[in-house]
Amino acid sequence: MSTKKIVVFTGAGISAESGLQTFRGTDGLWEGHRIEDVATPEAWIKDPEKVLRFYNIRRKACREAQPNAGHLALVELEKYANVHIITQNIDDLHERAGSKNILHLHGEIMKAQSSRESRLVYPLDKDEITLDDVCELGSPLRPHVVWFGEYAPNMMIANRVVSDADILLVVGTSLKVYPAAYLLDEAPDSCKIILIDPNPNAIRLNSKVEIIKGKAASELPKWIENFAKYNF
Numbered sequence: 001m002s003t004k005k006i007v008v009f010t011g012a013g014i015s016a017e018s019g020l021q022t023f024r025g026t027d028g029l030w031e032g033h034r035i036e037d038v039a040t041p042e043a044w045i046k047d048p049e050k051v052l053r054f055y056n057i058r059r060k061a062c063r064e065a066q067p068n069a070g071h072l073a074l075v076e077l078e079k080y081a082n083v084h085i086i087t088q089n090i091d092d093l094h095e096r097a098g099s100k101n102i103l104h105l106h107g108e109i110m111k112a113q114s115s116r117e118s119r120l121v122y123p124l125d126k127d128e129i130t131l132d133d134v135c136e137l138g139s140p141l142r143p144h145v146v147w148f149g150e151y152a153p154n155m156m157i158a159n160r161v162v163s164d165a166d167i168l169l170v171v172g173t174s175l176k177v178y179p180a181a182y183l184l185d186e187a188p189d190s191c192k193i194i195l196i197d198p199n200p201n202a203i204r205l206n207s208k209v210e211i212i213k214g215k216a217a218s219e220l221p222k223w224i225e226n227f228a229k230y231n232f
């Protein structure tokens with residue numbers, strides 16, 4: 001096995017071919033909703049029932065979705081390199097594919113957290129969180145996701161993981177959500193950076209980034225096959 005450290009930074013695009021919509025489509029909405037209405041602390045204060053309903057539907061869709069060839073190829077990559085996955089996704093498709101080292105930057109939809117104390121996190125064995133569900137402190141449960149405007153506690157760990165990467169493989173992200181998008185800046189000068197995306201966003205890219213224009217489920221298996229052969 002190569003001793004190369006490969007950090008894979010994934011976004012909603014890797015799960016698109018599993019049937020989970022990305023949120024920056026042509027309309028800039030997430031499943032027809034404005035982000036401010038469903039994915040901010042203000043939305044939770046204004047209309048918690050609406051927020052819960054939104055994530056309950058997303059959770060059910062996640063449970064029904066299956067990992068695709070892109071997720072599965074990343075499991076295969078572990079045979080050839082030291083692989084660390086850092087994902088912006090809240091779905092659990094990397095876990096269900098079988099990847100080992102996974103860090104979620106924006107939380108996990110299959111878990112709930114206390115609305116009073118964010119450190120209190122609970123696995124969910126049902127699709128729905130309702131307003132009657134409370135944490136051990138008696139406060140309502142909310143989805144364990146990092147909303148826009150909230151602190152992303154795993155960002156510091158992610159920066160450290162990238163800081164000594166040999167290869168940074170960026171897959172299916174618009175690189176428009178911050179601070180996550182700054183992760184590319186943490187890669188050392190020696191690190192090779194590759195972006196796989198059918199519609200790459202040029203904003204955070206420079207000549208150092210090799211772009212593979214295409215979909216994750218077809219391009220990732222090809223890239224990994226080549227890596228296994230040539231160990232570039």
Ligand code: NAD
Nearest residue numbers: 011012013022023024088089090091172173174199215216
């Ligand atoms: P984004 O929606 O802003 O961008 C998606 C990117 O994926 C785009 O660049 C698009 O061109 C690309 N893409 C589309 N289809 C693809 C495919 N088949 N293969 C590869 N790439 C493809 O997504 P983001 O940058 O991850 O930011 C969205 C935020 O919303 C994330 O922080 C995440 O928490 C949340 N979100 C999560 C999910 C999920 O968990 N599956 C889904 C939607 C949104």
